[in-house]
Amino acid sequence: MKKPKSSQFPGSRETFLIFIVVACGIMATLSVNLFNHSASDPSEANMGESTRSDQPRSVPGKVPSVVLTDVPLSTGTEPLEKLFVQSGCAVCHTIPGIAPALGREGPRLVLGTNGPLRLADPQYQGTATTVREYIQESILNPGAYVVPGFSDRVMPRWYGTRLNALALDRIAEYLENVKE
Ligand code: HEC
Known part of the structure; x- marks a missing residue:
């Protein structure tokens, strides 16, 4: 065998x-x-490859992303334009009156005109009752209301750790008065 x-x-x-x-x-x-x-959250993408500079970089041809380590802690006393640029808002948003802010990833920030429309939208489920509060909510908790036609989870979720109360107030005060 x-x-x-x-x-x-x-x-x-x-x-x-x-x-x-x-x-x-x-x-x-x-x-x-x-x-x-293949990091799936664009607001967390590129972690680790960051370089410090005054203006958070956006990679040409890619979805702009702003990483936490690029954004300095704000004192709130910076000139307004600097506040919008160093926080990275300018990378994604066009803001009338703020020359470097020509981003197109997020909505044009004309909250004097659009703020009341957001609050009146039946889809709005946030807690703001005034345009000023709506702007602050949009910055601290972008998922509270996602502007139609734009993606959720693109705007970073960590602004509450970078912008102090004074910075938030100055940003909101400026934006609530931009109309068109
Ligand atoms: C990486 C891109 C990105 C960055 C950086 C960014 N945003 Fe946004 N933002 C968006 C997108 C996309 C939306 C629309 C989706 C939503 O509503 O969350 C948005 C929505 C908003 C809205 C609501 C606008 C409306 O018309 O209702 C406000 C206000 C706003 N952002 C302010 C800011 C401010 C202020 C900063 C800087 C402190 C900032 N954003 C940084 C992408 C960004």
Whole structure:
């Protein structure tokens, strides 16, 4: 009677199993790396490649993203234009009267005109009752109301850790008076 193959080559079955385990380990490592590279939240994308500069950079051809490490803590006493630029608002928004703010990723910020329309929208489920409050809510909690035609989760969620009360107030005061 023939001996079973496995005992003709002692150890070959074990070697094969070890090979499978190692191969699975390599595949798992590769897939974790791939997964990390395709960050799905644009507001968190590019973490780690940040460079400090006065103006948060936007990558040409890509969805602009502003990363937390690019945005300095604001004192609220900065000149208004600087406040909008250093916070990264200018990368995504066009703001009349703020020359460098020509971004197109978010809505044109004319809240004197659009603020009352947002509050009157039956889809509006936030807690603001005035345009000033609506603007502050939009900055601190962008998901409270997503402007029709724009994507949620593009505007960063961490402005509450970067802008103090004075900065928020000055931004809102400016924006609520922009009409067209
Ligand atoms: C990475 C892009 C991005 C950045 C940076 C950004 N926003 Fe936005 N913002 C958006 C998008 C997209 C929307 C529309 C979707 C939504 O409502 O969340 C929006 C919505 C808003 C709205 C509501 C506008 C409306 O017409 O109702 C306000 C107000 C606003 N942003 C202010 C700011 C301010 C102030 C800053 C800087 C402190 C800022 N945003 C930074 C992308 C951005």
